[in-house]
Amino acid sequence: MLAPAVALGCALLLAQAGGGEEEDTEARARELLSHLGEKPASPPVIQPPASPLPMQDPNAATVCLTLPPTKAVPSGRWRAQCDDSTKRCLVAPMYELDADGVETERTLERVGPCTDESYFSDALRLKTYRLEPAVADAPPGWYRDERGRVMQFNFDLNRRLWLGGAWAPLLRDGEVEGRMRADFGISVEVPGEGKRLHRLRFLETELFLGEPSFETTLLRYDFSVERAEPLFRVTTFFGKPRRYDIDINLGLWMEVLHAEELEREDTKAGFLTWGAVHATLDLWHSKDLVSYVRVRAGPSVERDYKNGFTTLVPGAALEGDLTLDRDGFHHLRVGVEAEKVLLAQSVEGRPLRPERLRVNAGYELILLAINDQPLSLVVDGRGAWREDLQNVPAQWEWSGSAGLRFSLWAPARRSAPLATAARE
Amino acid sequence: MLALGLALLLASAATEASPDSEAEACLRTDERGEQFPICFDPGDGLLLGTGLRVRDGERAQSLRAGVLIRTGRTSRSKGTPWFNSHRLLGVEAWGGEQRGLIATAYDGTLRRHLEEGFILLPTARPVRIPFPFDVTLAPRLGHLERRVWEGPGWTLETARVGLLVDPVRAETGRMWLGVGPAASHTLRHSPDGDEHTVSPFTTLMLDTGLESADGLWALHASGLAGWSLGFEGGTYFRARAEAGLERVLFAVQDQPVVLQVSGAYVHRDAGLARGSEWTAGAGLAVRAFSARW
Incomplete structure (x- = not known):
């Protein structure tokens, strides 16, 4: 009884001293009461949901x-x-x-x-x-249901380890050959200082069964940048002087140890790229730099290990990687790439400076997530025209594929919204 | 003895203890007041052992070594625990008329545990379907088998990866049961040339283990069965099963000495000739640095 009495006395004193600040004083009094462990007058009531x-x-x-x-x-x-x-x-x-x-x-x-x-x-x-x-x-990027269970609804497929398999038939010489494809890779994205995004891919591998071939890259690195300062500015002096900023976002793309082995008809070919360095120019990129359309060009040093010589291979590509929705469920990837093999030794049954042209377009869609790990559907179409295979006439070959990919890691995207915002 | 061991193992594995009480229970104090460990982690330590290996009636002395690392971590991206077991640089070599060697650069199991697994359907309001399994990734890299009596040549499984589901969903790393598809690539090198085969998730893999809470008993079994496809054509069915039991007998300077008993059957996958065979082994090993303090 003593504590409430003292508290009430204090409250009254404070009320008298306050004069015109009655509301403020009452609040202070209530605060004081709460400090002293006073219980509320009635038990708390939780409203209906x-x-x-x-x-x-x-x-x-x-x-x-x-x-x-x-x-x-x-x-x-x-x-x-x-x-x-x-x-x-x-x-x-x-x-x-x-x-x-x-x-x-x-x-x-x-x-x-x-x-x-x-x-x-x-x-x-x-x-x-x-x-x-x-x-x-x-x-x-996470949603909690009414039972309090949490689940991820937003996935960053640019940060993941993936394992996949697909049906990937090859169309060549008017004949369709059934092939299976297994693929694997690790991709990482790291935001850099300023407006810069570094992309890394490790051990990106595709293995085809049927008409056997495989392609693997130890490391691929590139970055996109949104420069704060324009590369050029042009001022015109016709009438009122005006300034036009020309933003050119140049970046870098490089590859270390890329191996490709393939078999066509009776010919086996194998190429090991020691390294490739390309300059990139973003024609467009999203605000967060994750999606882009760009051109890149530069040289690579390649070993033709079936024929036993090293070549210089300049190449150029137009490519795009687009994340189409806020939650990272839809991805579109397209590319056109041309290469010319220089400094090659003469090999019977193929030109001295063979060329390669590749086109591809692919779509990846997350179907569902198993324990917050996304399972996605991957479909793509590819075409290749190449002169670098001995005794194999240059011609277009086409392939399509449809398969599934299971991704580990895949955290929420850096731009992921709160579930409340997503709901609204 | 085996039955008794299994009964003890099951009884102790079923008993969960808090980390503090577990740590206390794992230490004894001697008459001089010094503490010594009485619990060990079968998934940790530096292993060095010797024993007897029997293959198709032929007996040979064997040596085995390896590095075992068991870790637990909480995923930053998902906020759930991982139970990881890593086995590095594992080697088993045996002598006799049928000398041979098996070496594995890396073999691991990485299990992500969820109290309530689920499949999320990305509808406008996400739908959650119960999926009562943990997901385990089981990679193995660089598994080499050399059989001297078969002549020149070797078998190298460059990589294998299993995507397993675990219905047991244990909250510790001492009990697991993973079943699921596995993909692998194998190279058989012989004087006749190289032969590549691939199993593109056409193999079913099983990996299970049970350890007593004090780590004195450990049971491990694994198996796989399925088809591999040759680069040059051809489809091969193969199956493997192996099981092993370990019991810590005593410890010297706190380093446990372990009795290991194992058995394996390989169906149309042994060596360059893809033979079938039984093997069995028993031996003693020191598993240094595996005491739980």
Whole structure:
């Protein structure tokens, strides 16, 4: 009894001293009461749930409150995000719910930190606010359902390790040959200083069965950049002087140890590129630099290990890699590439300076995610025209493929929205 | 003894303990007040052992060595735990009339554990279908087999990767059961030339293990069966199964000495000739640095 009496006395004193600041004084008095562990006049009441449930904000401060036990939440443990101006708290159970909506023993995954009410002086006051059931917060790119279970809805396929298989028939000489393709690779994207994005690919491998061939690259690196300063600026002096900025975003593309082995008719060919360095020019890139359309050109040093000599291979390409939607489910990749083999030794049955031309277009679509690891459908079409195969006449060969890819890692994209924004 | 060991193993594996109590239970104090470990991790340590190997009735002395590393980590991108076992530079060599060697550069299992696995259908409001499995990645790189009595030549599995699902979903790295498709590439080199075969996820793989909480008992079994396709044509069916049991007998300077018993059957995949054979082995090994403090 002593503590409430003292507190009430203090409150009265403060009220007298305040004069015209009655509201402020009352608030201070209530605060003082809360410090002294006074219980609210009536037990907190959780409102009936709205439909759909509101979602908590991962950036807002969260308090772990203990409320009276309910049938659904017998532990009485809740995560609360409160707004003093509206005197309203969004409350979500601290544990996942089962199919019947009753609390389980599993704590919520991927929630932000929660300050226990014992460290919070205003906890009792919060319990007097309007308590509205909500879904607990989830990080960007993750969705939490009404049972509190979290799942990823946004995937970055430019950061992943993938394994795939596809049916990839080859059309050549008017005949279709059945082939299977297995593919593997690791891709990483790292934002750099300023507006720069580094892309790395490790061990990107495709292995074809049927008409056997394989292609693998130890390391591929490139970057896109959005330069702050224009490369050129042109000022005109006809009438009022005007300045025109010309932005040219030049970058770099390089490859280390690229091997290609293939068999056509009775000819076996093998090429090992020690290294290739190309300059790139982005014709277009997205704001986040992830998607691009660019041209690149430069030389590479290649070993024709079946014929035993090393060549210089200048090449040029127009290519695009586009992520078509916000959540990274749709990807379009296109490319046209031309190469000419120089400094080759004379080989019977092929030109001295053979040429290669390749075109490709592919689409990848995430079908579903297994334990937050995406499984995607990959379809593509490719064409190749090449003169570098001994005793094999140069002609177009076409292939199409359809298959599946399983990706590990694949975190949420850096631009991933919160589930609330995604819902809206 | 085997039955008793298995019973003890199952009983202890089923008992979960908190990390603190586990650490305390793994230490004893001697009369001088010094602590010594009584728990070991079968997935950790530097292994060096010798034993007897029997293949089709032929007995030979064998040596085995390797580096075992077991780690656990929480994924930053997914926020869930991974239970990883890595086996590096594993070698088994045996003498006798049928001398041979098996060496593996890397063999690992990486299991991502979810309390409640699911398949997400990306509809406007994501739909979650129960998928009660952990997902395990089982890569193996550079597995070489050399059989001197078969003449010049060797078999090299350059890479194999299994994508396994684990219905057990244990919350520790001491129990697992992975089943799923595996892809691999194998090169058989002989004086007649090189022969490449590939299994593009046309092989079913199994990997399972159970260890007692104190690590004194460990049971491991694995198998695979399926088809591989030759670059030059041809389809080959093969199957392999192997099982092993380990029991820590005693420890010297806190380094456990382990009794290892194993058996294996290979169906149309052994050596250059793709033979079938049984092998069995028993031996002792020191697994240094595997004590759990």
